[in-house]
Amino acid sequence: MAFSLRLAGRCISGAARYGVHPGFNGVKTTSLVPFSKPNGVNIPAIDQRRHYAMRLELTEYGIMWRRPKYVPSWQPEKSGDLEGVKEPELSTPNLKVQPAKDVLDQVDEVTRRLLSIEFSSHKENLKIQRHELCKKIQRHQHDTGSMEVAIAMMTIKIRNLQKETFKCKKNIVQRCYLQELIDRRKKTLKHLRRMDYKRFEWLIGELNIIFRPPPRYYRWVARKASLKKLVRMRKREIIHKKLNEYKESLESQKEPFLKEKAETLKWIAETEKSLGLPVSVTVPEATSSSA
Secondary structure (H helix, E strand, O other): OHHHHHHHHHHHHHHHHOOEEEOHHHOEEEOOOOEEOOOOOEEOOOOOOHHHHHHHHHHHOOOOOOOOOOOOOOOHHHHOEOOOOOOOOOOOEOOOOHHHHHHHOOOOHHHHHHOEHHHOOHHHHHHHHHHHHHHHHOOOOOOOOOHHHHHHHHHHHHHHHHHHHHHOOOOHHHHHHHHHHHHHHHHHHHHHHHHOHHHHHHHHHHHOEOOOOOOOOOOOOOHHHHHHHHHHHHHHHHHHHHHHHHHHHHHHHHHHHHHHHHHHHHHHHHHHHHOOOOOOOOOOHHHHHHO
């Protein structure tokens, strides 16, 4: 016990000698008064609030930085989907009765409504969405296994899952499955781009999606680096502003300068003629014609 008290006393005395005082809960704080070492050299104390003062100084010059809002990778901003789910019309008949559409047109209104997707489940609605998108994408009538159709089917699933995830963000299993689908579609798009680039461009135009390949390198968003970049941008802005102002001032002085130059050249030419010397300057045409 005595050893512990002696050790604590030594720590406190050493901290006081070098200007460091124990604060609340043992957190060390520095004093604002400079302290001196035994050899008599005065060393200024370090103010921990200096970084905050620097930020205030930058704010006075119009430089402010806010951490960008975090966007999860399953949201459309990151997945590349530029549009949401296109819900089919409620009067669209179910997929099973569509081959008999001619007979369906002859029945009464109540039967037609009962056989439409108005009274069908969400699963039937998804089938209609897939069928309508498949007709635009597939290479032929029986194409169900090409990469384009697979990407289209995954896009339908992704957009419906995004809609459901926005309603219930706590469904972690659904969110993980959605992220897995997005990664799988990105991998298939990358393979299609490598195999057939023209078809890849046509497909992303038809599906209205953006393909974002992974970056070559990744940098963490940090306050210090961002403030440095903002300072450089502010410097370029000030330089361009001053250059433009200087250019405008020179443009405003251009007409009087040219007029004075023409008069001076005319005077030089007349003086050389009067002295019988060859004219060594060229008088502007406008000045010579007016003379």
